[in-house]
Amino acid sequence: MIVDATLISYDFMTDFNGPSRHFPQPFYPAGIYDEDKVQNKGPESTEYPNLALPCSLRDAQGDIIPEGYYMVALSYDRKYLELYQSNILRAKVKVIKVVEQMYTKEELDEETEIIGRLRKAQMNKKLKKIRKAEEDLVAFKEKTAANTYAEIEDSGQGYYILKYNCNGKKATGIIQK
Numbered sequence: 001m002i003v004d005a006t007l008i009s010y011d012f013m014t015d016f017n018g019p020s021r022h023f024p025q026p027f028y029p030a031g032i033y034d035e036d037k038v039q040n041k042g043p044e045s046t047e048y049p050n051l052a053l054p055c056s057l058r059d060a061q062g063d064i065i066p067e068g069y070y071m072v073a074l075s076y077d078r079k080y081l082e083l084y085q086s087n088i089l090r091a092k093v094k095v096i097k098v099v100e101q102m103y104t105k106e107e108l109d110e111e112t113e114i115i116g117r118l119r120k121a122q123m124n125k126k127l128k129k130i131r132k133a134e135e136d137l138v139a140f141k142e143k144t145a146a147n148t149y150a151e152i153e154d155s156g157q158g159y160y161i162l163k164y165n166c167n168g169k170k171a172t173g174i175i176q177k
Contacts, residue, residue: 049150093173
């Protein structure tokens with residue numbers, strides 16, 4: 001077997017990042033890193049709940065998260081609760097529990113009936129019925145999203161519990177004091 005040593009030496013000579021590129025960190029400590037600041041705009045939707053943080057918190061690096069109002073969103077991979085202030089990511093909280101709720105049978109029946117009316121009106125090109133079905137669909141979405149909230153509780157044991165409920169997803173995160 002012949003091995004081209006020039007290729008191997010070239011790979012190690014040009015790898016300025018060292019082994020960290022090949023062996024990523026196995027965990028994500030609390031705080032905001034430079035790579036997190038690349039995404040400096042929050043989610044576009046306004047349906048996420050707001051959280052009134054009652055006291056300032058300190059993360060593992062000693063950075064302070066000041067008290068104030070934050071928008072809370074569950075990350076796409078469902079591993080973090082992200083706190084946004086003025087659409088800028090301020091903190092990430094590790095999620096320990098995620099529960100996705102399904103609609104009840106009555107809610108599913110109501111939604112399928114509204115969508116059926118909307119599709120039938122679109123096929124027949126009836127503008128008044130299309131508008132009415134769209135209004136009903138928006139009202140249904142608002143009714144099901146009415147129980148959206150984010151709250152923080154003091155456990156009394158050295159950590160805070162962050163509870164999140166939005167769009168049928170419930171998440172719980174822990175913030176150490």
